[in-house]
Amino acid sequence: VRTLIVSDLHLGGPAGADVLRKTELSAPLLDAVRDADRVVLLGDLLELRDSAAGDALELARPFFEDLGRALSGAELVLIAGNHDHALVAPWLARKTLRQAAPLGVEQRVSIDSSPILRKLAQWVSPASLEVSYPGLWVRDDVYATHGHYLDCHMGITSGERLMIALSTHMPRLRPPRRRRPSSHQSGPHHPGSAPQPHLPGPARGGPHSVDEYEAAIGSLYARLDTHEALRRFAYSRVPARLGMLLAGLSHEQLPRAERAAMGEVAARLGLGNAYVVFGHTHRAGPLAGEDPSRWQGRDGARLINCGCWLEHALHSRGGAPSALCVMVEGNEPPVLVGIEVPLAAAPKG
Numbered sequence: 001v002r003t004l005i006v007s008d009l010h011l012g013g014p015a016g017a018d019v020l021r022k023t024e025l026s027a028p029l030l031d032a033v034r035d036a037d038r039v040v041l042l043g044d045l046l047e048l049r050d051s052a053a054g055d056a057l058e059l060a061r062p063f064f065e066d067l068g069r070a071l072s073g074a075e076l077v078l079i080a081g082n083h084d085h086a087l088v089a090p091w092l093a094r095k096t097l098r099q100a101a102p103l104g105v106e107q108r109v110s111i112d113s114s115p116i117l118r119k120l121a122q123w124v125s126p127a128s129l130e131v132s133y134p135g136l137w138v139r140d141d142v143y144a145t146h147g148h149y150l151d152c153h154m155g156i157t158s159g160e161r162l163m164i165a166l167s168t169h170m171p172r173l174r175p176p177r178r179r180r181p182s183s184h185q186s187g188p189h190h191p192g193s194a195p196q197p198h199l200p201g202p203a204r205g206g207p208h209s210v211d212e213y214e215a216a217i218g219s220l221y222a223r224l225d226t227h228e229a230l231r232r233f234a235y236s237r238v239p240a241r242l243g244m245l246l247a248g249l250s251h252e253q254l255p256r257a258e259r260a261a262m263g264e265v266a267a268r269l270g271l272g273n274a275y276v277v278f279g280h281t282h283r284a285g286p287l288a289g290e291d292p293s294r295w296q297g298r299d300g301a302r303l304i305n306c307g308c309w310l311e312h313a314l315h316s317r318g319g320a321p322s323a324l325c326v327m328v329e330g331n332e333p334p335v336l337v338g339i340e341v342p343l344a345a346a347p348k349g
């Protein structure tokens, strides 16, 4: 079985970021899809924040129709990220309302829970669409998730992360927490003991389960989807620069901090030493020649970042420009694969 994992397409996003609308550039991806038994779209597939959802969807429609034809019998699994969290928000809301069992790391999301998912399913037919959240066990030892949970352990290094820090440390603004599953407990918390105070910093504070991650980010994402001013603040440089200064982080140290944060998420979700494939930061790796120990999480998770399908191609210097994806085949370790892209067709600027 060959699984192809592609992340951060941001379809329908601002001009230039959404290059897959150009058929010359989607062709290499569709070719790669034809050779796969299963395709995982690893979140931030659609840009549902920056434009009215309807616009992004209509812009992305031809791509989904092409994708459906290219799949020809292969499985398609969609995982939501922060920019398209709206895809799973209605399903999550229903779960929370029912006070169902704690959310696991891999859950099938019903297509009927969202009108957008129903549309996507129609467009990719006859291929069948499955939605998994917050991630998917690709294999017993390979877990794939978008990676937006890492923002909960990054401190104030962007406007969006500042807002997450605020919602994490202001308990009264959060919905009530459900009991966490005992297998996911870590740290000094014991059943029956008094709740531990939330301490800042990745070591103790912040979420420890899928429910708690969703409590920290869910309502913020919903607000970002609907408030343009908030969105502008989330992406502005001022809070990012100020936060980095206060955290004593240089721009060069940010990727390392992001990997540590993803390793922290893997540890808190109980993923052990699994391979953990993620995207979100658009920083692909480990790249050829890079020390693999730099990509190891606190609990031994082996991290792999798919990067952003075309951003890498647009910024690659020297050699043939390539887009990146992760391939999981047989019992081999997952590998980061470059796929050649006709860069001349890329939009300028």
Ligand SMILES: [Mn+2]
Pocket (backbone or CB within 6 Å): 044, 081, 082, 083, 146, 148, 279, 280, 281
């Ligand atoms: Mn993201």
